[in-house]
Amino acid sequence: MNALTNPVFALYQPESRYDSTGSRAVRVGSLNEWQVEALKKIVGLESLGHNWNSYGSVPPSAWVIGTAIDFICKVPFDNPPMPRIMPVAGGGIQMEWEKGRRELEVEIHPDTTIEVLQAINGRPLNPDEVSSPAPRAAVERLLTWLSVD
Amino acid sequence: MPDRNQTLPDFRDPPVNETALSIQFAPVPKFGAQYFGLYWAKIRHEYTRSQALPPLPSATEEFEAGSRVPPQFGIQLINEPELRCWFWDDTGNRLVQLQHDRLIYNWRQIRGDENYPRYPSIRDALKVEWLRFSDFLEGEHLEKPKVNQCEVIYVNHIEYGKGWNGYGELNRVVAPWSGDSSGTFLPVPERVNMETHYLLPDRLGRLHISMQPVIRGRDTQEVLQIMLTARGAPKSSSIDDIFDWLDLGREWVVKGFADFTTDSMHKIWGRRS
Numbered sequence: 001m002n003a004l005t006n007p008v009f010a011l012y013q014p015e016s017r018y019d020s021t022g023s024r025a026v027r028v029g030s031l032n033e034w035q036v037e038a039l040k041k042i043v044g045l046e047s048l049g050h051n052w053n054s055y056g057s058v059p060p061s062a063w064v065i066g067t068a069i070d071f072i073c074k075v076p077f078d079n080p081p082m083p084r085i086m087p088v089a090g091g092g093i094q095m096e097w098e099k100g101r102r103e104l105e106v107e108i109h110p111d112t113t114i115e116v117l118q119a120i121n122g123r124p125l126n127p128d129e130v131s132s133p134a135p136r137a138a139v140e141r142l143l144t145w146l147s148v149d
Numbered sequence: 150m151p152d153r154n155q156t157l158p159d160f161r162d163p164p165v166n167e168t169a170l171s172i173q174f175a176p177v178p179k180f181g182a183q184y185f186g187l188y189w190a191k192i193r194h195e196y197t198r199s200q201a202l203p204p205l206p207s208a209t210e211e212f213e214a215g216s217r218v219p220p221q222f223g224i225q226l227i228n229e230p231e232l233r234c235w236f237w238d239d240t241g242n243r244l245v246q247l248q249h250d251r252l253i254y255n256w257r258q259i260r261g262d263e264n265y266p267r268y269p270s271i272r273d274a275l276k277v278e279w280l281r282f283s284d285f286l287e288g289e290h291l292e293k294p295k296v297n298q299c300e301v302i303y304v305n306h307i308e309y310g311k312g313w314n315g316y317g318e319l320n321r322v323v324a325p326w327s328g329d330s331s332g333t334f335l336p337v338p339e340r341v342n343m344e345t346h347y348l349l350p351d352r353l354g355r356l357h358i359s360m361q362p363v364i365r366g367r368d369t370q371e372v373l374q375i376m377l378t379a380r381g382a383p384k385s386s387s388i389d390d391i392f393d394w395l396d397l398g399r400e401w402v403v404k405g406f407a408d409f410t411t412d413s414m415h416k417i418w419g420r421r422s
Binding site: 024028040044046062 | 166167169171200202205235237244246253255257258300302304306340341342361362363364365366367369371374376
């Protein structure tokens with residue numbers, strides 16, 4: 001899947017920079033193990049240097065990292081499939097979930113937009129089927145959709 | 150000013166990951182976005198990198214009867230754009246944060262093997278920045294800052310496997326935690342979060358201790374973070390009163406940390422006094 005054209009929500013500020021400290025430390029005391037492992041992968045992307053892909057890409061920005069962290073922390077389920085998490089050229093992060101026939105891709109862009117692609121049997125759904133609710137509700141709805149079958 | 154250092158606990162190898170000293174003031178009128186760039190020009194020879202972030206909410210300790218223990222985070226109606234700027238040096242260790250109502254100086258570990266420079270050095274660095282900021286405001290014909298709160302923050306990272314192995318042995322790290330249960334039903338905790346709050350005498354402020362497992366950014370390692378924040382109002386906006394309060398806050402943070410943690414961990418960290 002490579003056509004991410006369906007924005008679900010945009011421009012909310014990640015909460016992880018709302019204190020006086022200058023070091024990234026993600027609180028995990030109330031999270032599940034899958035979330036902890038996913039967050040380790042996301043936080044690790046912060047150490048990518050420029051040209052990490054040999055094609056001149058910048059690393060994910062602090063906003064992108066923080067937004068991805070917030071997204072994972074807002075998943076309200078104990079044991080969804082472990083997402084694949086990867087940096088994307090241009091400074092974004094992509095998270096992919098796959099469960100049975102269903103696939104969910106969430107791409108966080110450095111221009112502060114978040115795009116979502118849902119697919120069943122590899123076929124993208126009609127973009128009109130996704131609305132723009134509040135972030136936490138959107139995260140819950142997307143992960144619920146993944147587990148419908 | 151009494152020399153508080155003589156009576157403070159001291160560790161050869163403290164688990165400090167970051168310290169921050171913050172001075173909060175009433176929003177400076179007319180301090181708009183253009184001044185962030187002008188200020189950076191004054192310090193850019195030392196702080197070569199910059200980044201814009203959302204501002205921190207103002208935080209004020211309240212002492213009225215029935216007020217909540219956590220600091221009051223207020224919403225302020227201002228005409229200027231909300232902005233916080235980070236300015237940091239080539240190493241990344243030294244960071245200055247500036248917004249329309251706050252100046253913060255941070256020292257933070259980036260690689261993990263940097264020696265903690267100790268409070269007097271960080272205090273001196275904040276003093277330099279505060280004087281430079283005050284001179285800048287005066288030079289731009291802006292109002293002097295009216296200081297309303299000061300803050301001292303120490304962030305400590307306690308690594309697993311060094312004196313303890315998981316939350317079943319949290320009593321080996323945290324002195325007030327017994328780890329005992331009344332019965333035998335509960336297993337050992339998977340993880341533990343804790344917050345405690347202490348009043349400073351004469352309503353000079355509060356010490357907040359928060360403890361939680363975190364993923365540390367620089368190496369993605371899960372560690373136990375113990376963050377101590379002392380916050381309160383100085384007697385006035387004079388530089389002597391500001392730094393007198395910061396010294397008091399630091400005293401509470403350091404003594405509080407020593408009280409909150411166990412003797413066995415103190416040995417690992419090389420307690421000297």
